[in-house]
Amino acid sequence: MSQTPGRLLDACEALLCEVDSVDELTVRRLAAHAHTTPSSVSYHFGSQEQLIIATAERVYKRLNAERLSLLNAAVQKASPNPPRLEDIIAALIGPSVRWSLEPNSKYRVLSHFTSMAQRSREPDLYRPVIEGIEHHRVFMPYFRLLAPWLSEAEIGWRMSCALGIRSQVTRSRSRNEVLTDHTIDFSDAGQVIERIVEVVVPMFRRPG
Template sequence: MNPTATRLIDACEQLLCKIGSIEELTARRVAMVAGTTPSSVSYHFGSQEQLVIAAAERVYKRLNAERLSLLNSAAQRASPNPPALEDIIAALIGPSVRWSLEPGSKYPVLSHFTSMAQRSRDPELYRSIIEGIEHHRVFIPYFRLLAPWLNEAEIGWRISCALGIRSQVTRSRLRNEVLANHAIDFSDAEEVIAHIVDVVAPMFRKAS
């Protein structure tokens, strides 16, 4: 990638982690941090919106790399047996939970990206990221080893449900605290992950 384009993505990512609202982001601010001119945003990316998408795509790749690293580590620990069901689920949902609670993480980039996608007049720009599933499909063979009575579609649906639970937990902390009667410490990532795993795991177990 062109060095100026890389600096623009770096600057955009940095600002998205600092601002409270996506409206605070401007091409001028991004260009100032990147040490270039505002016109370079449209020159290299076509628009500020597409620059944000490029920044979010890079952050998503890091998140998914962490997810796959956890999955591979779980598989290596258990080899030659399949990894534990709980470890597979934790690898799937854990990074998002940790990032959402970790000060200094890049999670705000993804939050602003989601906000932009919901309001965009051109949803096609976001489709490849929002609807991308290949990094989730990697988990299917592992779940099938532990739940061979489930077909691929049934496992895919359960993965979708698990991700939905994760999204509700990471986006609605105050509501979750009230619904859980403050019995769960939603500021403790490992406790939150453990509770999500407890809820999701039975989806992949055979009913007795």
């Protein structure tokens, strides 16, 4: 079996972490980095855009694997009792926050992917990755265990809100620093995660 697709994915991932804009990426540059021919990009992936999507999907799977690992650790730590709500929320939103602050993480791949999706003329290409929710559904049974008075739809809405808060925090650092009067160190992943969890927890508490 040809190793070229794997080399192209590795090259695309490495280059996306280097460039400031996807516009800096070219088929020739990708091929040179992967030690193959420019035509191999279209042969194996259909286009450079589809190669980038496949690369982002691979990186996203790693991010979700980290989420699942943290979730499992929280469950095992609390066993035989239910896991702490704070730990479940931290597992859901924590990896993205950490990746966004770690210079050697692959978060830039996901950032470029998001930018491409927003301006693409073929949004259907991006939907399988953007709209995939199975990795989020894994959290649902634990939230239902900890908040049985909430329906699945109500839990889903709260999870969506939690993920939205996470996204705003990771993408708008300068604005957040001003809004919080610089009282939060947005370079400290642990502190940022703790503060997001602090805001999200009440969403899952029983009213009154």
